Amino acid sequence: MTPLLDSIQSPADVRQLSSHQLPTLAAELRQFLIESVGKTGGHFSSNLGTVELTVALHHVFNTPHDRLVWDVGHQTYPHKILTGRKDRMGTLRQLGGVAGFPKRDESEYDAFGTAHSSTSISAALGMALAAKQKGEQRHSVAIIGDGAMTAGMAFEAMNNAGIADCNLLVILNDNDMSISPPVGALNRYLAQLMSGRFYTAAKEVGRQVLKNAPPLFELARRLEHQTKGLLLPATLFEKFGFNYIGPIDGHDLSVLVPTLQNLKQMSGPQFLHVVTKKGQGYKLAEADPIAYHGPGKFDPKVGLVPPATQPKITFSQVFGRWLCDMAEQDPRLVAITPAMREGSGMVEFHQRFPDRYHDVGIAEQHALTFAAGLACEGLKPVVAIYSTFLQRAYDQLIHDVALQKLPMVLALDRAGIVGADGPTHAGVYDIPFLRCVPQVSIACPADENECRLLLSTAHAQDHTVAVRYPRGSGAGVAMVTGLPTLPFGKGELRRQGKGVALLVFGTLLYPALQAAETLNATVVNMRWAKPLDVDLLLQVAATHEALVTLEEGAIMGGAGSAVMEALQEAQVVMPVMRLGVPDVFTDHGDPQKILASLGLDASGIQAAIQTRFNHLLGADVSPVPANLKLVG
Numbered sequence: 039m040t041p042l043l044d045s046i047q048s049p050a051d052v053r054q055l056s057s058h059q060l061p062t063l064a065a066e067l068r069q070f071l072i073e074s075v076g077k078t079g080g081h082f083s084s085n086l087g088t089v090e091l092t093v094a095l096h097h098v099f100n101t102p103h104d105r106l107v108w109d110v111g112h113q114t115y116p117h118k119i120l121t122g123r124k125d126r127m128g129t130l131r132q133l134g135g136v137a138g139f140p141k142r143d144e145s146e147y148d149a150f151g152t153a154h155s156s157t158s159i160s161a162a163l164g165m166a167l168a169a170k171q172k173g174e175q176r177h178s179v180a181i182i183g184d185g186a187m188t189a190g191m192a193f194e195a196m197n198n199a200g201i202a203d204c205n206l207l208v209i210l211n212d213n214d215m216s217i218s219p220p221v222g223a224l225n226r227y228l229a230q231l232m233s234g235r236f237y238t239a240a241k242e243v244g245r246q247v248l249k250n251a252p253p254l255f256e257l258a259r260r261l262e263h264q265t266k267g268l269l270l271p272a273t274l275f276e277k278f279g280f281n282y283i284g285p286i287d288g289h290d291l292s293v294l295v296p297t298l299q300n301l302k303q304m305s306g307p308q309f310l311h312v313v314t315k316k317g318q319g320y321k322l323a324e325a326d327p328i329a330y331h332g333p334g335k336f337d338p339k340v341g342l343v344p345p346a347t348q349p350k351i352t353f354s355q356v357f358g359r360w361l362c363d364m365a366e367q368d369p370r371l372v373a374i375t376p377a378m379r380e381g382s383g384m385v386e387f388h389q390r391f392p393d394r395y396h397d398v399g400i401a402e403q404h405a406l407t408f409a410a411g412l413a414c415e416g417l418k419p420v421v422a423i424y425s426t427f428l429q430r431a432y433d434q435l436i437h438d439v440a441l442q443k444l445p446m447v448l449a450l451d452r453a454g455i456v457g458a459d460g461p462t463h464a465g466v467y468d469i470p471f472l473r474c475v476p477q478v479s480i481a482c483p484a485d486e487n488e489c490r491l492l493l494s495t496a497h498a499q500d501h502t503v504a505v506r507y508p509r510g511s512g513a514g515v516a517m518v519t520g521l522p523t524l525p526f527g528k529g530e531l532r533r534q535g536k537g538v539a540l541l542v543f544g545t546l547l548y549p550a551l552q553a554a555e556t557l558n559a560t561v562v563n564m565r566w567a568k569p570l571d572v573d574l575l576l577q578v579a580a581t582h583e584a585l586v587t588l589e590e591g592a593i594m595g596g597a598g599s600a601v602m603e604a605l606q607e608a609q610v611v612m613p614v615m616r617l618g619v620p621d622v623f624t625d626h627g628d629p630q631k632i633l634a635s636l637g638l639d640a641s642g643i644q645a646a647i648q649t650r651f652n653h654l655l656g657a658d659v660s661p662v663p664a665n666l667k668l669v670g
Contacts, residue, residue: 075115361420480568537656575605
């Protein structure tokens with residue numbers, strides 16, 4: 039029962055509540071979250087940790103006139119519930135439902151769309167300076183986590199904000215955890231700020247000062263001389279030009295609300311350090327916030343339970359096993375992750391090879407150049423990075439890696455449609471943006487076994503090779519033992535048909551084979567988007583009336599474009615249809631439903647080919663060249 043929460047239609051209602059009612063609202067909001075996310079799945083620990091902070095922000099600030107910018111945005115479910123979306127939370131992360139991250143076209147309260155980390159301070163600073171230029175009186179607040187603070191972009195923004203003449207509030211939501219355990223010097227610095235008697239004393243002083251509610255000048259003076267003095271003579275954040283206050287308890291509304299009210303009256307760049315706990319209020323999530331970071335559906339009364347049947351191995355697990363096996367064989371191998379140890383399947387490697395494992399924090403640009411430095415000294419780096427996050431290190435890939443022809447493997451997890459996380463996490467652009475970079479190759483495994491084989495093939499090369507594979511499990515193909523390789527840059531014929539040939543890049547091979555059975559079409563597993571197997575392509579083109587390319591990625595500039603370029607170079611003129619992700623941002627939702635909506639499931643592929651090439655299906659063409667071997 040959540041009677042107070044049920045009465046909240048917008049943040050205006052939150053601002054009407056008394057300070058005594060706010061803890062009740064927070065308790066009901068937390069209970070609603072637990073029940074709601076249990077039914078839909080989604081980000082869990084992070085949202086439980088921001089309940090009180092969200093209530094306090096909407097109570098103090100005049101949203102949406104005042105701008106709240108949430109970094110990453112996976113902690114904004116309480117924000118969505120309080121801003122008129124409570125009744126739609128049952129559709130969370132489903133096709134056509136509420137997005138799992140802030141989305142500007144979903145609500146006027148979502149001031150800035152996010153999902154990648156460390157953008158909040160830059161965006162909020164832009165909003166603050168825009169308000170000043172337009173003569174508007176509004177507040178800009180950036181809420182950023184300690185994990186996101188490890189990225190260089192956050193410090194670039196602070197460097198700019200510290201000298202900007204505007205009112206900006208940065209709130210560091212310090213929960214001692216990013217998605218993976220936090221690393222680096224900044225984390226140690228924050229731990230020092232909060233350690234022992236310093237943190238305890240600071241909390242108590244802050245509580246007593248605010249309890250007495252002194253005038254603004256006296257409050258600022260006492261906070262300056264008492265609270266800060268108990269911590270350190272100066273802080274890192276003050277050196278950037280911010281007025282630093284904290285740390286304070288991010289779950290104590292009796293401290294949060296008056297602190298924010300006073301900060302609202304201060305001018306210039308302000309920095310509030312709040313300490314929260316991921317999973318707050320749900321004991322199982324408090325004990326294991328990583329497991330409860332983004333669970334599927336579960337019964338809150340029971341918690342997460344192992345599946346009744348053994349699930350198929352995921353591509354991330356395939357990578358993790360290969361990484362350990364190759365590390366045993368090759369002492370030069372080192373593995374790098376930008377704060378995604380669990381998601382990328384690297385836990386076992388970290389445990390077995392701690393001296394060869396490097397978590398660089400949420401710093402994709404640094405990860406690539408750091409790997410380049412390792413490669414310069416004769417090591418063989420493997421950078422495990424989500425396709426969507428590699429976008430953030432594009433300059434480093436070109437200038438620091440490819441230009442110097444450095445050998446490394448880019449293990450691109452979450453390539454293709456990712457589903458519930460939506461367009462910000464879709465890995466559909468890697469083939470186009472990698473294909474144009476010299477001395478970078480792209481492998482597209484069709485299944486788990488091929489993923490292992492192509493990772494070994496990539497590791498054996500003397501230049502950078504990206505191996506792209508999707509989220510979740512594949513076709514369930516048994517994997518080879520050992521570490522054999524496949525021919526570099528070569529594809530294979532998987533099904534011989536007539537008239538139309540399907541050239542498939544990646545895991546769409548299996549729906550393509552299904553469609554081909556009905557169509558009696560030829561299916562070719564191309565395996566490599568770069569280098570393209572031109573010999574195989576031309577042999578297939580010579581024996582068919584039309585070609586269809588299939589890829590779970592952007593059509594524009596993708597593997598299908600590579601096929602058309604190769605045909606044009608060889609002066610081969612024939613009909614080619616490219617199937618893939620069109621020039622739109624795909625929505626969030628179930629991956630299979632999204633693929634079906636794009637016509638990339640078996641029935642969609644069949645329908646597209648019949649519509650375009652029905653008159654060519656089963657057409658007699660030239661015999662297959664003797665050197666074109668059917669495999670599989």
